[in-house]
Structure formats: C-alpha cells, structure tokens
Amino acid sequence: MKILVCISKTPDTTAKIAFTDNNTKFNEAGVQFIINPYDEWYALVRALELKETLGATVHLVTVGGADTEPVIRKALALGGDEAFRINTDSQDSFYIASQIAAHAKQQGYDLIFTGKETIDYNGSAIGGMVAELLDLPYVSIAAKFELSGTQATINREIEGGEEIVTVALPVVVSCQKGMAEARIPNMRGIMAARTKPLAVIEPVAADSLTAVSTYELPPAKAGVKLISADNVDELVKLLHEEAKVI
Amino acid sequence: MLKDLFQSPDYFQVDELLTEEHLMVRDTVRQWVKKEVSPIIEDACQQAKFPSHIIGGLGQLGCFGPTIPQEYGGGGMDHIAYGLMMQELERGDSGIRSTASVQGSLVMYPIFTFGSEEQKRKYLPKLASGQWMGCFGLTEPDFGSNPSGMITHFRDAGDHVVLNGAKMWISNAPFAQIAVVWAKDDDGIIRGIIVERGMPGFTTPETKGKWSLRASATGELVFDNVKVPKENILPGAKGLKGPLSCLSSARYGIAWGVIGAAMDCYDTALRYAKERIQFDRPIAGFQLTQKKLAEMITEITKAQLMNWRLGVLKNEGKATPAQISMAKRNSCDIATRIARDARQILGGMGITGEYPIMRHMMNLESVITYEGTHEIHLLITGQDITGLDAFH
Ligand SMILES: Cc1cc2nc3c(=O)[nH]c(=O)nc-3n(C[C@H](O)[C@H](O)[C@H](O)COP(=O)(O)OP(=O)(O)OC[C@H]3O[C@@H](n4cnc5c(N)ncnc54)[C@H](O)[C@@H]3O)c2cc1C
Numbered sequence: 001m002k003i004l005v006c007i008s009k010t011p012d013t014t015a016k017i018a019f020t021d022n023n024t025k026f027n028e029a030g031v032q033f034i035i036n037p038y039d040e041w042y043a044l045v046r047a048l049e050l051k052e053t054l055g056a057t058v059h060l061v062t063v064g065g066a067d068t069e070p071v072i073r074k075a076l077a078l079g080g081d082e083a084f085r086i087n088t089d090s091q092d093s094f095y096i097a098s099q100i101a102a103h104a105k106q107q108g109y110d111l112i113f114t115g116k117e118t119i120d121y122n123g124s125a126i127g128g129m130v131a132e133l134l135d136l137p138y139v140s141i142a143a144k145f146e147l148s149g150t151q152a153t154i155n156r157e158i159e160g161g162e163e164i165v166t167v168a169l170p171v172v173v174s175c176q177k178g179m180a181e182a183r184i185p186n187m188r189g190i191m192a193a194r195t196k197p198l199a200v201i202e203p204v205a206a207d208s209l210t211a212v213s214t215y216e217l218p219p220a221k222a223g224v225k226l227i228s229a230d231n232v233d234e235l236v237k238l239l240h241e242e243a244k245v246i
Numbered sequence: 247m248l249k250d251l252f253q254s255p256d257y258f259q260v261d262e263l264l265t266e267e268h269l270m271v272r273d274t275v276r277q278w279v280k281k282e283v284s285p286i287i288e289d290a291c292q293q294a295k296f297p298s299h300i301i302g303g304l305g306q307l308g309c310f311g312p313t314i315p316q317e318y319g320g321g322g323m324d325h326i327a328y329g330l331m332m333q334e335l336e337r338g339d340s341g342i343r344s345t346a347s348v349q350g351s352l353v354m355y356p357i358f359t360f361g362s363e364e365q366k367r368k369y370l371p372k373l374a375s376g377q378w379m380g381c382f383g384l385t386e387p388d389f390g391s392n393p394s395g396m397i398t399h400f401r402d403a404g405d406h407v408v409l410n411g412a413k414m415w416i417s418n419a420p421f422a423q424i425a426v427v428w429a430k431d432d433d434g435i436i437r438g439i440i441v442e443r444g445m446p447g448f449t450t451p452e453t454k455g456k457w458s459l460r461a462s463a464t465g466e467l468v469f470d471n472v473k474v475p476k477e478n479i480l481p482g483a484k485g486l487k488g489p490l491s492c493l494s495s496a497r498y499g500i501a502w503g504v505i506g507a508a509m510d511c512y513d514t515a516l517r518y519a520k521e522r523i524q525f526d527r528p529i530a531g532f533q534l535t536q537k538k539l540a541e542m543i544t545e546i547t548k549a550q551l552m553n554w555r556l557g558v559l560k561n562e563g564k565a566t567p568a569q570i571s572m573a574k575r576n577s578c579d580i581a582t583r584i585a586r587d588a589r590q591i592l593g594g595m596g597i598t599g600e601y602p603i604m605r606h607m608m609n610l611e612s613v614i615t616y617e618g619t620h621e622i623h624l625l626i627t628g629q630d631i632t633g634l635d636a637f638h
Binding site: 074077186188190194 | 270271274281306307322327
C-alpha cells in the first residue's frame with residue numbers, strides 16, 4: 001500500500017499575528033513554524049499506524065519554498081519514508097491542489113490523507129480539490145479510519161451525531177481529531193531523517209483562481225473590569241447598562 | 247504546578263548558529279518535557295520520589311547516551327545536540343537531567359571508551375534503552391574533592407576479584423542494575439569495575455532527607471567482600487584519568503543543562519513581572535526589577551555563546567578539560583544567582599510549588615557541588631593559567 005500525506009507549514013499557535021504589504025501578506029518575521037497539527041497529529045500518525053500494522057510506504061508532499069524543509073524533515077523524523085517538495089509558493093487552493101494531484105497521478109497512491117484544514121488560513125479546500133482532480137472519492141473531516149483489505153470504514157462527526165461511511169480505495173480523506181494520538185519524534189527518527197530522500201520537484205502549470213485582497217485583525221478585546229465583591233449593585237448596573245446581558 | 251508556558255530566550259539569535267537538526271532535537275525534547283515532566287515533577291519533588299515511570303520514555307526518546315554510536319544502541323549524535331538535550335531536560339528538572347547524565351556520560355561513556363568489545367555489547371544497548379540503569383561510584387565518605395585518596399579496593403583472587411569499601415552520594419544508586427565503580431587494585435592503581443545488582447555483599451542504601459535533587463534518587467554503594475568476575479574490569483582505564491575523563495563528559499552536559507534551569511527561572515520571572523501589579527503598575531516597570539531581569543538575560547546569553555563554542559570545539563575534538571571546567575563553573579554559578587533573583591521577583595509566590603523557581607534553586611545547590619565544586623573548578627582554571635597547583 002502506498003499512502004500520501006499532505007504536509008503544510010503553519011505558524012505556531014502562540015505566534016503573534018501581524019500583516020505586511022498593505023495587509024495582504026502574513027508577517028513571518030520572528031514567527032516559529034510547525035507542521036499543521038491536523039496534518040501531523042492525525043493524518044501523518046494514522047498513516048504511520050497503518051504502515052506499522054498493515055505495511056505501507058508513507059510518502060509526504062508539501063507545496064512550498066525551501067523554508068518548508070524543517071517541517072518536512074520533522075515529518076520524516078516521525079516516520080515518513082520519502083518526501084517531495086513542490087518548489088513553488090502559493091496561497092491559492094486550486095493551484096496547490098493541482099500540484100499535489102499532478103504528483104499523485106505520477107506516483108499512484110492507494111490513500112491520500114490531508115488535515116481537515118490548516119490552522120492559519122483554514123481553507124479546508126485542498127482535499128476535495130485533489131480528489132476531484134484525480135477523480136477519486138473524497139471523505140472529509142474523518143475522526144476514525146479503519147481498513148480491511150481495500151475497503152475503508154470512516155467515521156465522520158456530523159451535527160449532533162456520527163456518520164459511518166464505507167468506501168473502496170483509492171480515496172482522499174481529510175483528517176481531524178480522533179484519528180490518532182499525537183506522537184513525539186525520537187533521536188533515532190531524527191537521525192534516520194537525515195538520509196531519507198527529500199526530492200524537490202518543479203511545479204506544473206496550473207491556474208491560480210483566487211488572490212487575497214486584504215487581511216483584517218479582529219477588534220482588540222476590551223479589558224476586563226473587576227468589581228469588588230461587596231459592590232454587587234455596581235456589578236448589576238454594569239451588566240445591565242454596559243454589557244446589556246441582563 | 248501551573249501550565250508550562252516556557253519559551254526559550256534567544257537574545258543574540260544563537261539559534262542561527264544551530265543546524266535545522268539541532269533545533270529539531272531541542273524542540274523534540276522540550277515537547278517531551280512539557281508532556282511528561284512538567285505535569286508530574288512538582289509532586290515527585292515534594293514527595294522526594296524518583297519518577298521511575300519516565301525511564302522508558304527517556305530511553306525511547308534517545309536521552310541515554312545520544313553521542314554513543316548507533317551500533318551500540320546510542321544516538322550517534324554530535325555534542326551540540328547532546329548539550330541541547332541536557333538543556334531541555336534540566337529546564338524541566340535537574341534531577342531528570344542528572345539521571346540522563348549519569349546514564350550517558352558516567353556509565354555508558356566509560357564502558358564505551360574503556361570497555362572490552364564484550365562489555366560494550368553486553369551493557370550498552372540495554373543502558374541506551376533504559377532497560378538497565380547504571381550509576382557511577384567515585385565519591386567516598388572521606389574522599390570527595392580529592393578522589394585519588396579513595397579507600398575502596400579489590401584483591402586479586404584468581405578468576406575473580408574481591409571488592410571492599412563504600413561510595414556515597416551516588417546518583418541512581420538505589421535502583422541501578424549496574425554500578426561503574428572506581429577502586430584501587432593490589433598495586434594501588436585506580437581501575438573501573440562493573441558491579442551488578444544481586445552480587446552477594448553489594449547493597450545500595452538510599453540517602454534520605456535531601457532538600458535538593460529530590461526527584462533524583464541518591465544512595466550509597468557498600469561492598470562487603472563482593473566477588474566480581476575479572477571480565478567486569480574495564481581493560482582500558484588505569485589511574486585517575488579514567489574517572490576524570492567521564493567527569494569531563496558529564497560536566498560538559500551540566501554546562502548546557504543548568505542554563506536550561508536558568509532559562510526557566512528567567513522566563514517565569516519575566517512573565518510574572520509583567521503581570522504582577524503593585525503600586526498600580528507591573529513590577530517589571532520598576533528599575534530594581536529590570537536590573538535583575540536585564541542581568542539575567544545578559545548572563546544567559548553569555549553562557550549560551552560559551553556553551554555553543556565549547557560544543558563546536560568538542561565536536562572537533564579540541565575541547566580541553568580546563569575549558570569544560572570553566573563552562574561548568576560559570577553555568578552553575580550564574581544559574582544559582584539567576585534562580586535566586588527570579589525567586590525574589592516572585593515575592594511570596596516564589597517559594598511555592600506553583601512555580602518552578604524554588605525547585606530549580608534548591609536543585610542547583612547540588613549541581614554547583616557535584617562533578618567538581620565551584621572552588622575546585624576555580625583551582626583547575628587557576629592551575630591551567632598559572633601552571634601552579636593550588637589544590638594541596
Ligand atoms: C545530589 C548529589 C549527587 C551526587 N552524585 C554523585 C555520583 O553519582 N557519583 C559520585 O561519585 N559522586 C556524586 N556526588 C558527590 C559529589 O561529586 C561530591 O559531593 C563533590 O565532589 C564534593 O565532595 P564532598 O561533598 O565530599 O565535599 P568536600 O570535598 O568535603 O568539600 C567541602 C568544601 O570544601 C571545598 N574544598 C575542598 N577542597 C578544597 C581546596 N583544595 N581548596 C578550596 N576549597 C576546597 C569544596 O569546594 C567544598 O566547598 C553527588 C553529590 C550530590 C550532592
């Protein structure tokens with residue numbers, strides 16, 4: 001079995017968010033980058049579990065510049081076998097999906113995992129687009145993935161309940177919490193990652209369908225007002241007149 | 247303890263001197279410490295209990311003997327990676343770092359450096375995984391800073407030797423499966439010998455009532471006519487040079503390690519000072535607080551640069567024992583001061599287990615003493631620069 005896991009680089013969750021170039025670009029200065037948690041904790045780890053229990057080769061793909069290499073090395077350290085970096089930088093989901101699909105077409109995968117979204121732009125679009133471009137079935141926001149032969153059983157969380165889907169491989173699945181438990185690499189993995197192949201491939205021609213015109217930060221949160229415990233009247237007055245909740 | 251929010255300071259962009267792999271090693275150990283150590287360490291220290299359940303995790307992570315070649319179960323990593331691992335472990339707790347230091351630098355290192363091929367194959371893989379734990383017996387009740395006077399000795403008895411004596415202040419002793427013991431032979435020459443738990447006459451009573459390194463087990467090694475097979479003697483070590491070279495390896499790890507503790511104290515104090523309001527403003531706004539914080543980050547930065555340079559020299563095989571001694575002393579000295587100042591910034595909160603500072607402060611009192619006291623390291627530098635021995 002050959003599995004492809006799509007890996008993307010995102011700012012650390014504690015990063016301070018700011019923009020440059022007239023609010024059209026995220027300011028990367030001083031920001032720590034990590035593997036998008038949905039890609040790492042759920043998609044990659046579930047792929048590794050399948051490799052360990054059923055036997056599989058796990059390929060990793062990322063679309064991005066050389067600055068994404070630390071992130072892809074970490075994914076190799078966690079246990080991926082081989083990585084591909086498609087050497088182009090884009091914010092457009094269709095363009096990125098076209099690159100992944102072109103690579104996947106060449107390699108032929110039984111299973112393609114993505115995270116349910118990235119925690120920076122939250123586009124949640126790549127998986128569906130890749131599936132469409134490859135003419136494969138797509139199951140989104142999977143919380144559980146089991147495989148028996150070439151038949152997959154996937155649990156999806158839906159409003160107020162759960163949906164259980166069966167689908168034959170090959171399939172594209174976007175993964176969320178529940179699929180697997182986050183892992184921490186170890187020194188052996190880090191050393192092994194040194195010699196694992198990381199191929200840089202040039203992008204294929206594809207259209208960019210969207211462009212960001214501007215980003216906006218949410219309004220700053222108002223400060224907290226502390227009312228002393230013996231001043232209940234004041235508290236009630238403020239809740240009524242200012243917060244307008246009672 | 248409160249949630250572990252640690253972020254490492256990097257005032258001089260020292261990260262740019264590190265490789266992508268070094269950063270991955272550091273971040274990995276940090277992530278592991280936040281998950282496995284921070285949530286349990288306060289309780290372990292309060293109860294003075296070594297959290298033995300983390301041994302498997304430390305082994306799995308690769309913290310035991312990371313610089314030992316992979317064919318013997320080690321990590322095959324360079325010395326900067328090793329230093330960063332020690333920094334992150336000690337950021338969690340000096341006791342956890344001590345456990346890893348002893349296993350890697352004081353047990354695996356001498357077996358790897360002075361051991362026979364059979365000894366290496368027999369012990370190293372099990373020590374690397376944490377299946378076996380080891381300890382290092384050099385200090386004796388009457389011989390601490392001057393180990394060359396040691397009394398522990400063994401007598402040749404044909405196919406085995408008979409070992410007598412006692413070691414004290416031995417980290418990991420209460421639970422270790424093996425002890426690398428330094429003892430004199432019939433000719434009065436110091437040799438290394440591997441003693442295994444279960445050998446009749448060998449006991450390891452625990453040292454109780456410590457106010458420091460409470461999450462690390464310390465004990466004695468008592469040898470009462472212990473018969474040890476001759477094949478357990480390390481063939482390559484004769485004289486005090488053997489144990490001293492182990493100490494160089496461990497001291498190197500300490501030089502990095504305690505900076506982790508110092509960073510944790512600084513990070514905690516900085517965050518607290520910005521949030522704590524007195525006289526209607528954050529205490530970080532007072533000049534007296536800023537003096538403390540500014541001096542802390544300056545000393546941490548200087549030590550980071552010294553450690554990095556020492557790591558480069560060690561990777562090139564050029565670091566001298568005297569250079570390592572200087573870095574060990576400097577790091578311990580500044581870390582103990584930083585811990586004190588950080589505790590002061592937290593006021594009353596600083597003495598509680600809600601914050602890690604008091605624990606680090608107490609731990610560092612051991613670290614500035616073991617592996618050569620502050621004074622002994624001053625004498626080492628003194629001798630190195632003057633050529634005159636002031637030990638005697
Ligand atoms: C928690 C803990 C764990 C330890 N783990 C181990 C271990 O695993 N294995 C091991 O072998 N040992 C271990 N040690 C022992 C440690 O290495 C010794 O405590 C240390 O070497 C100092 O020896 P001492 O305690 O006998 O002090 P002493 O040597 O008696 O020193 C007392 C004081 O005198 C000073 N002094 C001594 N000589 C001179 C001099 N010439 N000039 C000026 N001042 C001097 C010292 O600096 C010190 O301040 C550990 C100690 C502790 C506290």
